[in-house]
Amino acid sequence: MAQVDIFTKDQFEAALPSDKATGKRLWEYVGLIQGEHTYRVKPFALPYAIEVRSSVKGNGTSAGTGEDSIRCWITTDTGAPFGGKIGRWTTRLPGWQERLTVALRTLAGMIKSIKACPSCGSPCPVWKAGNKAKPENKGRLFRNCPNKCNGAFQWLDRDSEEVESGKVQAESGQGNLGALVNKRLAVKEPLSWQPASKQVIDRLTAIVKKAIARLDDCEAEECNALANELRADLQGTLRP
Numbered sequence: 001m002a003q004v005d006i007f008t009k010d011q012f013e014a015a016l017p018s019d020k021a022t023g024k025r026l027w028e029y030v031g032l033i034q035g036e037h038t039y040r041v042k043p044f045a046l047p048y049a050i051e052v053r054s055s056v057k058g059n060g061t062s063a064g065t066g067e068d069s070i071r072c073w074i075t076t077d078t079g080a081p082f083g084g085k086i087g088r089w090t091t092r093l094p095g096w097q098e099r100l101t102v103a104l105r106t107l108a109g110m111i112k113s114i115k116a117c118p119s120c121g122s123p124c125p126v127w128k129a130g131n132k133a134k135p136e137n138k139g140r141l142f143r144n145c146p147n148k149c150n151g152a153f154q155w156l157d158r159d160s161e162e163v164e165s166g167k168v169q170a171e172s173g174q175g176n177l178g179a180l181v182n183k184r185l186a187v188k189e190p191l192s193w194q195p196a197s198k199q200v201i202d203r204l205t206a207i208v209k210k211a212i213a214r215l216d217d218c219e220a221e222e223c224n225a226l227a228n229e230l231r232a233d234l235q236g237t238l239r240p
Helices: 009-015 097-112 177-185 198-215 220-238
Strands: 027-033 036-039 048-057 070-075 127-128 141-143
Touching: 009 036, 027 048, 097 198, 127 177, 198 220
Parallel strands: none
Antiparallel strands: 027 036, 036 048, 048 070, 127 141
16 A cells, blocks of 8 residues: 655645745635645635645644545635535645645636626536546536526537646647647657647547546556656647
8 A cells, every 4th residue: 555645734835836926825724624724725816716625634744544635626715615626635645745736726727717607697617527427528627507507518628718727738729739738748849730620639639538537546656657648649649
């Protein structure tokens, strides 16, 4: 069994985000909730936040077993859950800081994607398709009206202005896809890019969906292998 990291309250807070330009922290301490120190991350000046349960107990350190993991989800400013979770938890295996950062960036992208329903005007939360979805849609993010209005449902990975996360996500726009992939892969020689064909976009979408579906529960070693596999798949698809 893999050995979990044991960390302190101060070490956990050091892994929470701050503004790159000003250094101002983007979170606030909420208090002890159900026996663990809890935080609220506020990435934007919007009426939504990310609640983070740290797994750090009242004694100031995380538990010594793998039973308690880091959990985070979107809430309204009043603390009510809003939309879906991206996964069950963030494991406390070595590298948990990077996995937490990825989770927070993904949730921040989901917050930015909340929009008013075109029919009733209610805010439309973002969800992640789960096990009940068709196999090809499992793990995809979508937005829908809480009142189930017609025309409100939208898959976000096909909307070029949506969800910039900590994972590689293919955009459907034709002008910026090459730059996005070059940036994510850190390739030595930037790939040239012509207007994206539907075939290439479909292939990129399939690659990213497969990676996202496998990222939920993978451990550090598996994530490294997955990153290498994803890099090879993308480079093979985008090779000039």
